[in-house]
Amino acid sequence: MISMLAAQSLSVMRSGQEVLKDVSFSIKQGEIHALLGGNGAGKSTTLLTFLGFLAPASGNVHVQGRDVSENVSAARQAIAYLPEAATLYGHLSAYENLHYFLSLAGTDTGRKALDDALDRVALQPEARNMRMETYSKGMRQKVAIALAILRDTPILLLDEPTSGLDPVAIDEFNRLARDLAEAGRTILLVTHDVYGACHVADRIDLLQNGVLVGAFDRPAGMDRIDTEAVHVAFAQHAGA
C-alpha cells in the first residue's frame, strides 16, 4: 500500500537554521498521525514542506507517492490545509469565506454542503451570515476546519486544529477527525496538546528541536494512546 504522506531523511533550513533534521515517517490512508512537540520543534515546518512552501535541504517528502518538489500543484490539490490561527477574511461571512476559498480550489459546493460542514463543526446557524471579524477565535477555527473538510481531499494537514476551541468543541473535533479517517481520509495534525493527540491519533511522533525523539502507536483494541507514557516522554525531552 502506497503511503499517502511520507518524509524520508528530511532536513529543512529556515533563516540559516536547520529546523528539521533527518526526519522520516510515513502515513497510510485512513490514518491519523500526530506530530507532538513544543514551540519551535519543527511541527509547522513539516506541514509547510509537504505543501511545497519550503524546500528540503536534504531528503524528500512524498504526497500519494509523488515527490512534492517535482509537482507542487498536484500535492496541493490532494491536500486540505488548516493553518495555525487561521482567521480567514474578517470582512466576509462564514458562507462567503467558504464559497471563496472553495471556488479557488475548484470545488463546486452548494449551500447545503456548506451547512452540513458547518453543522459538523457546530457553528451556530445564526452566525453563518455574520462577518467573521465579529467571531470569537473558536468560531473562526470552526469555519477553517469546515473549509478543510469541504475541500474533499484525500489528505488533511491540520496545524493546531483545536487551538481556541472549548472542551466540548475539542471533543466534537476529535469525533469528526475519527469519522473522516474512517471514511478513508488521511490526517496529519500537529499539536502540543498531549491529551488531545492521544485521544484522536493512531500514531504520535514526538518532535523535539527538529528531531524525532519518540513514537507511540495506539494499541490494537484500545481507543487511545497511553497518555501517561506520552506525557513522560514529552516532559523528559522537553527538559533535556
Add this chain to the structure above:
Amino acid sequence: MSNVLSIAREESRLWLRSRLALFALLIFAVLLAAVSIATSLRMSEEHRERSEQQALAEETFLSQPDRHPHRMVHYGHYVFRTPPPLAMIDPGVDSVTGQSIFLEGHRQNTAMFADARAGADLGGFEGLTAALVYQLFVPLLLIAIGHGVFIREREENTLAPLLAQGVTGNELYAGKWIALAGVTLALLLPLAIVSAAAVVRGETLLASFGVIGLYALYLFVWCGLILLVSAMVRSRALSLGILALFWLASALIVPRMAVESAVSAMPAPGKIETDLRMQAELREVGDGHNAGAPQFMQLRANLLVQYDVERVEDLPVNFRGVVSEVAEADVTEVMNRFAEERMEFEVRQARFAESFGWLSPVVAVSAGSRALSGTDLATHHRFLREAEDVRFDFVQGLNRVHAEQLAYNDDINRSLNEEANRRTRMSAENWNVLDEFSFQPAAADERLARAGTPLGMLSAWLLLLTAGGVGAARRMQP
C-alpha cells in the same frame, strides 16, 4: 482565469466594505469632479474671451479710417492663442507663456499675459487642474488603498490558505492587479467625461482617447509599483513609507531637479546680450524709415536701372514703400533667426528636462499630457510662428500698398499742407490685407507623435514594475 477574477472580485469587495477606502474614494471622486468642472469652465471662458478679443481686434483694425499705410503698420494688431478643447484637462504652458501678441512692423513682440481676473475669481484654486490631481493626488489614493494588498494576506494569515488552495503567485498577482486597475479605471471616469466634453467642443476622438490612455497607463504604473512593494516587504508601515518616499521623489524632487539640471546643463544666453547682438545685426540691415540710408543705395541703383530712369521720383513705384518692404523682409529674416535660435534652445532644454521621465513617471506623464492636450511648448512655438506669419503678411501687404498705390512725390511732400497730407491717405479697403487669425491645435496624430517618448517611458516603467511584481509574487511564501 477564474481564480484571477475571483481574487480581483474579493479584493474589490474588501474595499467596498471598508468604510475608510470607500470614504477616500468618495472624497477623490468629489475632488476630481469639482476640479474637472472648475478647469473646464475656466478654460471655456478663456476660449470664449480670447475668441471674442480676436474678433474685436480684427474688427478694430479693419474699421480704421483712410490713412497712410505705414501708420497702419505701426497701428498694429493683436492675435490671441485660444486654448484647445483639451486644455480643460491640462492647461499646460498656457498660464506661463502668455496668450496674446501685439503685432507691428519691424518688431517681434513677446507674448503677453492675460489679466489675473480668472485666477482671482477662483480664490487661487485655479492652480489645481484635473491634470495635476491625476498626476499627483490620485497616486496617493492608490497608495493608501493598495499598499497593504499582499501584506494584509500575510498579516491576517490568509496567504497560506490561499496558496494552499492551489492558487499560484501569478494568479494572486494578476487578481490584485485587476482589482487595483479597476479602482484606477473608476477614478478615470471624470477624465473620460471631460474628454467627451472636449470632443463635443471640436477635439478629435484620437486625441481624447490618447489623453485617457496616457493617464490610464500612468496610473497603471503606480499600480505596478504599489503591487511590487507590497509583494516584497513584510510590513504595511514599511510599504507605506517606501511608496510615500517614491511619491515625494517622483512628484516633487525629480521634476524640480529636471528643471534645475536643464538650466544648469544648458544655461540660457542673457536677454540683454542677445538683444544687443540682434540690434547690431538689425543696424546693419538699415532703418526702413530712412530711404536715404547707405544700406539702400544699391537697391536704389538697381531700381533705376530696372526701370530705366534717372531719378527715384520717376520710378513707377514709391521708392520709400519699396525700401519699407525690402527692409521689413531683411529685418524679419534677422528676427526670425534669433527667434528660431531661442525656440530651438527652449526645445533642447525642455527635452533635457523631459528625459527625467525615465526617473519619474510624473515627469513623463506631464510631458505627454501637455503634448496630447495641445498645451505644450511646441504648441506655443507654433503660435509664435503663426503670429509672425500674420504679422509679416499684413505688414508687407501694407508696404506693397505703400509702394504701389502711394505716389512718391505725395509721400515725401505730405507735410507741406493738409491737402498734401490727405493725398497720402490710402483707402481703408486696403486694410483687408489682414488675414483672419484662428489658432488651432495641431492634428491629433502629430500630438500623439510628440507624446511618443513619454508614452514609451511610461510603458517601460509599467513593463519593468510588472515584471518585478510577477517575480516577487511568484516567490511569495506564507
